[in-house]
Amino acid sequence: MSTSIKPQIDVSVVLNMHREAPFIKATIASLNACAQTARAAGLKCELIAVFDRSDENTIKVFEESPLEGFARHKVVHTDVASLGLARNAGIDQASGEYIWTADGDDLVSSNAMLELHKLVSAKGSGNYVAYVNYLIAFGEIFFVSKYFDGDRLTVADFAMDHPFVSRIFIKRSVFETQRYIDLRLTEGFAYEDWEFVTRLRRGGFQFLVAPDTAMYYRQRPQSLLRQANGLSAKLIPHTPLFEPKWYASELTREKEQVGDWQQFVKMRHDIHRTNATEEVMNSPELRADLLRANLIDPEIDLARIESSHSHIAVPYHSDHWGFALAEAFEIVGDAAFTDVVLLPWLNPGGGEKYILQILQELADVQPESRFLVLCGEPAQAHSWSNRLPRRSVLLDLVNAFPTLNDEARDKLVARLLLATTRPGTRLHVKSSVFAHRLLDTFGSVLLTHFHGVYYRFSDGQYVWENHTLTYWSTLKLLRRDLPRLSRVICDCASIARRDKERIGLAHERYHVVYAHVKSSNAHTFPAAPRKRLLWASRVCGHKRPELLAQLARRLQTLLPDVAIDAYGSAETGYDPAKLFDAENLSYRGPFESFDSLPLENYDAFIYTSELDGLPNVLLEAMASRLPVVAPDVGGIGELVVSGKTGFLISDTPDDEKLIDRYALAIRDLYGDWEATRHLASSARELVDLRHSHAAFSSRIAAVFDINNTLVQVQEEPVLNANS
Numbered sequence: 001m002s003t004s005i006k007p008q009i010d011v012s013v014v015l016n017m018h019r020e021a022p023f024i025k026a027t028i029a030s031l032n033a034c035a036q037t038a039r040a041a042g043l044k045c046e047l048i049a050v051f052d053r054s055d056e057n058t059i060k061v062f063e064e065s066p067l068e069g070f071a072r073h074k075v076v077h078t079d080v081a082s083l084g085l086a087r088n089a090g091i092d093q094a095s096g097e098y099i100w101t102a103d104g105d106d107l108v109s110s111n112a113m114l115e116l117h118k119l120v121s122a123k124g125s126g127n128y129v130a131y132v133n134y135l136i137a138f139g140e141i142f143f144v145s146k147y148f149d150g151d152r153l154t155v156a157d158f159a160m161d162h163p164f165v166s167r168i169f170i171k172r173s174v175f176e177t178q179r180y181i182d183l184r185l186t187e188g189f190a191y192e193d194w195e196f197v198t199r200l201r202r203g204g205f206q207f208l209v210a211p212d213t214a215m216y217y218r219q220r221p222q223s224l225l226r227q228a229n230g231l232s233a234k235l236i237p238h239t240p241l242f243e244p245k246w247y248a249s250e251l252t253r254e255k256e257q258v259g260d261w262q263q264f265v266k267m268r269h270d271i272h273r274t275n276a277t278e279e280v281m282n283s284p285e286l287r288a289d290l291l292r293a294n295l296i297d298p299e300i301d302l303a304r305i306e307s308s309h310s311h312i313a314v315p316y317h318s319d320h321w322g323f324a325l326a327e328a329f330e331i332v333g334d335a336a337f338t339d340v341v342l343l344p345w346l347n348p349g350g351g352e353k354y355i356l357q358i359l360q361e362l363a364d365v366q367p368e369s370r371f372l373v374l375c376g377e378p379a380q381a382h383s384w385s386n387r388l389p390r391r392s393v394l395l396d397l398v399n400a401f402p403t404l405n406d407e408a409r410d411k412l413v414a415r416l417l418l419a420t421t422r423p424g425t426r427l428h429v430k431s432s433v434f435a436h437r438l439l440d441t442f443g444s445v446l447l448t449h450f451h452g453v454y455y456r457f458s459d460g461q462y463v464w465e466n467h468t469l470t471y472w473s474t475l476k477l478l479r480r481d482l483p484r485l486s487r488v489i490c491d492c493a494s495i496a497r498r499d500k501e502r503i504g505l506a507h508e509r510y511h512v513v514y515a516h517v518k519s520s521n522a523h524t525f526p527a528a529p530r531k532r533l534l535w536a537s538r539v540c541g542h543k544r545p546e547l548l549a550q551l552a553r554r555l556q557t558l559l560p561d562v563a564i565d566a567y568g569s570a571e572t573g574y575d576p577a578k579l580f581d582a583e584n585l586s587y588r589g590p591f592e593s594f595d596s597l598p599l600e601n602y603d604a605f606i607y608t609s610e611l612d613g614l615p616n617v618l619l620e621a622m623a624s625r626l627p628v629v630a631p632d633v634g635g636i637g638e639l640v641v642s643g644k645t646g647f648l649i650s651d652t653p654d655d656e657k658l659i660d661r662y663a664l665a666i667r668d669l670y671g672d673w674e675a676t677r678h679l680a681s682s683a684r685e686l687v688d689l690r691h692s693h694a695a696f697s698s699r700i701a702a703v704f705d706i707n708n709t710l711v712q713v714q715e716e717p718v719l720n721a722n723s
Helices: 022-039 056-063 083-092 112-121 157-161 170-178 192-202 224-231 243-258 261-271 275-280 282-296 302-306 320-334 350-364 406-419 433-449 473-484 493-502 546-560 616-623 655-671 675-691 693-703
Strands: 011-017 044-050 072-078 098-105 126-139 143-146 169-171 204-219 309-313 337-343 373-374 392-396 421-430 451-456 461-464 466-468 485-492 511-512 530-538 563-565 585-587 604-606 626-633 647-648
Touching: 011 022, 011 083, 011 112, 011 473, 022 044, 022 098, 022 112, 022 282, 044 056, 044 511, 056 433, 072 083, 072 112, 072 493, 083 192, 083 275, 098 112, 098 170, 112 126, 112 204, 126 224, 126 302, 143 275, 157 192, 157 302, 157 320, 169 170, 204 282, 224 373, 243 261, 243 320, 275 282, 275 309, 282 302, 320 392, 320 406, 337 350, 337 433, 350 451, 350 693, 406 421, 406 433, 421 433, 433 473, 451 473, 451 493, 473 493, 485 493, 493 511, 546 563, 546 585, 546 655, 585 647, 604 655, 604 675, 616 675, 626 655, 647 655, 655 675
Parallel strands: 011 044, 011 098, 044 072, 126 204, 143 309, 337 373, 337 421, 373 392, 421 451, 451 485, 485 511, 530 563, 530 604, 563 585, 604 626, 626 647
Antiparallel strands: 098 169, 126 143, 126 169, 461 466
16 A cells, blocks of 8 residues: 655645625636746645635635646635734644735736745845835735835834735645634724734844745725725834834834934835836836736736836935834934823913813823823924923924924824833823824724823813804814723813713713812902903913903993003914004013912902903902903803803803993992802802812712722833923
8 A cells, every 4th residue: 555645845825805895706816827937847736725704706716727837726715804813823823934915906026936935045044034026016006115125114114004015925834833823804903914024024034035926916996905904004013113112112223223324214215216207117027027027917017017107115305214113213212102182282371271171180090001192283382381280291293303204103193102002091182183193093993902091171162154163173183082081071061961961971971070279378359449450371372362452441441440451462363452452451471370460459250251261360350359250151150150250241152242242341340349258258168179280180989990000011211391
């Protein structure tokens, strides 16, 4: 009895198929021709056909396709709906020394398998991975890309993009320790081939390109790549490549190894003078193979390819965001953060002050916490950076990386956050162009990885045909992301109620946290009025400073001995000299803090904003026992109650009527001075009770579930932004 000896297989082609029935004939014919070329040179190849939830037509067409170029073939059926897991299933059934991955709708040059094997096998021992030289795209879009050996690339290039095609040629033994991961075509992470390659790069593999080989890449609307691009955040998960300390040191090592970095950059610039399309068309071998490919599939339109544009897969710039990422890692360090804060900038403002209060409270009650504060919009300085809690790191993205555009900075931020945090880290978001843009692109990933905390302040407004309308950007974001947010925090109940009326879902995520105000030694309420009123705000559009001159002129008629003093920093375009031009109105300049003002000189505080949540300046005025006259906008009515804690002005778009209402309230304020004193005392009592630090601290503990949600990190040195 003779014993059959299992033939040794040199290359196992793992072909993944789904629902590519119209294209399988061409794909198999191309692979078969490739296997015949390899067999003529003495190689034995097998085909592992992996059907993952494939339809009957795809399986039927495959079964009717000739495979004589292969020594044998196996069929694997899976039900995983995942390219990565399906690749693993095929690799598990392979017996070749090498694996070459393939997809169900692409073709390859007939010399590809032979040349890839020749290149890698000649290297002997060592960690090598090989790719084809050219990608020739056809179908909806035509172009030619050229790929280069890994010595033309840096670790930063692997971070920025996949530097090769998806089809990999590598020893099967590699898959004993490395596997493709499950990245399904749903919102979130994508690109299992790129993810896999970053792990190989971290593992020290060398990347090679087989000269004069090609992959014919079909461009079609329903391809897996198109679906991944459409459904995902176009981002791979965190891998060891992005470990901060290693990444930064590896880029430094590469630059030292290169020696003359400028020469290296020049070399990469010179590469971009290459015309990949012309190279392919001028190569007799590739030109002949193009014709063979066209005879297999006429959609490989030679005339369209000949006139298509060229693409070079080596980045041109030496300062792209992958390089900037190493700088960012060096700035923020490699210890994990428990909290990340997205701000436009860190300058004086009610929203910034409110968020800083919450961060400080978290820092006080959770001493293990570390804060990464990212400012993403242009600012000359961040004057409140000294107010950040200890164990904070502030990174000004615009000034730190001025050569990057918004898209590149956002990609850097996404990678930085995934590398320097752990799942469950809190992501604090203040509404801004920067933060909304980041969530628009990467929200599906970030709001899964993080516990998103969105700070919901009042919406901006604009005027249309004498109607005051609300800007919609925050509403749009909440309608999309509210189910994925952990918490929405408001400084007043009115904003939460309004969102409930408009959105009507996930309202349990809303939490009202009233700001706290420091107890002050309130000045003694004067026995007789001083006939001076205080206005202190930013001199900008939505604070409506233009109303003051109108009010002052109205008071000249009603209460001629009453004057107004205005304090505040003027934003660009606002001239206080012209804005506050009235006989009984004086502009006193900017102020540092409310308690720095000469409060003892004033009888009451006037507020004129057109939109707001619950302004901190009103809390400070009430805590100082200054009576408040303010409009009924946003959450102000939760603090200022006419006849009880102040004078609430019914809002109206008619400025003349509004001024009359202010003037009459001021007349009432002076008309019964004893009643005004009682209002001021009641207001102080409300602030002391509801806005005390004790009440605030208790509320933060409840909202953030302090005992259960802190991300545990190892004890490591921390970087103090205040030092």
